[in-house]
Amino acid sequence: MTTESALELRGIHKQFGAVTAIERFDLDVAPGEIVALVGDNGAGKSTLVKIISGLYQPTDGEIRLSGEPVSFRDASDARAHGVEVVYQDLALVDQQPVYMNLFLGRELTKGPLRTLDRARMARETQDLVTELDVRIPSPHATLSDLSGGQRQGIAIARATHWARGLVLMDEPTAALGVAETAKVEETILRLKARGAAVLIVSHNLEQVFRVADRVTVLRRGTQVGTRRIDEVAKNDLVAMITGLAQ
Ligand SMILES: Nc1ncnc2c1ncn2[C@@H]1O[C@H](COP(=O)(O)OP(=O)(O)OP(=O)(O)O)[C@@H](O)[C@H]1O
Ligand SMILES: [Mg+2]
Numbered sequence: 001m002t003t004e005s006a007l008e009l010r011g012i013h014k015q016f017g018a019v020t021a022i023e024r025f026d027l028d029v030a031p032g033e034i035v036a037l038v039g040d041n042g043a044g045k046s047t048l049v050k051i052i053s054g055l056y057q058p059t060d061g062e063i064r065l066s067g068e069p070v071s072f073r074d075a076s077d078a079r080a081h082g083v084e085v086v087y088q089d090l091a092l093v094d095q096q097p098v099y100m101n102l103f104l105g106r107e108l109t110k111g112p113l114r115t116l117d118r119a120r121m122a123r124e125t126q127d128l129v130t131e132l133d134v135r136i137p138s139p140h141a142t143l144s145d146l147s148g149g150q151r152q153g154i155a156i157a158r159a160t161h162w163a164r165g166l167v168l169m170d171e172p173t174a175a176l177g178v179a180e181t182a183k184v185e186e187t188i189l190r191l192k193a194r195g196a197a198v199l200i201v202s203h204n205l206e207q208v209f210r211v212a213d214r215v216t217v218l219r220r221g222t223q224v225g226t227r228r229i230d231e232v233a234k235n236d237l238v239a240m241i242t243g244l245a246q
Contacts, residue, residue: 004067006031006165006197007052012061014047021047023222025061029166029197034188036208036229037201039218039241045201046087048218049170052199053085054078065165076105082164086155086172094144098136099125101143102158132157133183148175153184160187167191169200173207185211205234219243 005028012025022044029035037045050056052063054072063070065081072078075085085091092101099121100107108124110117125139134153136146143151152175159167169188173181188211191198202208208215209229216226217240224240 004031005029005064006033006066007199008062008064008067009052010062010064012048012051012063013059014044014051014056015059020221022051022058022218025218025223027199027216027226029199031165031195031197032192033214034192034198034200034212035226036212036215037199037218038203038205038208038215038237040220042220043218044221045218046170049085049087049168049199049201052078052166053083053168079105079162083166083168084159084163086152086159086167086169092143092151092155095142097122097140097142098129098146098154099139101154102128102139102161104158106162128157128161129153132160132187134180149177149180152176153180156184156187160191163191163194163196166197166199169198171201171203173202173204181207205237208237209234217241 007029009025009027012022014022025048027035037048039045047056051058054074054077070081072081075091078085093104099118102125103121108117108121109115122139129136134150134157136150143154146154152172156172173184176184185207188198188200200212212229214226214228215232215237217224217237219241
């Protein structure tokens, strides 16, 4: 019996005009598996995340979710298919309260006129941030009044809350302190336990070794290789990332 992959990427190629951002990328991620995507600045990691989530169209190649070929029009289309994304450049709305950001595009309503049920959204937001230990002054706080780490915490809380099949995270802890990073890593492991497939971009190799089952390396748009985390040494990974033998 073969387990169906949550995500399959086949021959993904991306060209920005004359610039080749991704030469060719192939990957399967199983339900309950965490795969780290690593590589130096400009390697193509965020581009790949944006292709999977429908922000960019691939120039060539195929994406399948649970065996079904998909081509998302945009991020909300991806979300409707159970794909949640935590972007490196945050996709939050500054002038809205925290609870509206958590329910963006999926607002709770009440009554025949379907007016926004702000009280319930705020209550559910409070429950969620308490559960994930994201410290914010209040669900009613305006997003622009939060710190970078708090905002990142909200983006992660949102993805966790809505995640179904697949979660893409682009450097989710880059802006976070030590305690917040540990919390996010716990959250990622909880997503895995729940059966979600997770693709996480990280520059932090310690983190990769802490959370990932496998790691795949991009170097200047070329996929150098994919390894099981228990079968690769940190030095080898560094050599794959930099292209320099250690
Ligand atoms: N919209 C775009 N138009 C043109 N070129 C782009 C665009 N987005 C990315 N690129 C180019 O594609 C390459 C890969 O960029 P990408 O953002 O995917 O890198 P990255 O691996 O995420 O880097 P970092 O670690 O710095 O976040 C870079 O050379 C970048 O300049
Ligand atoms: Mg990036």
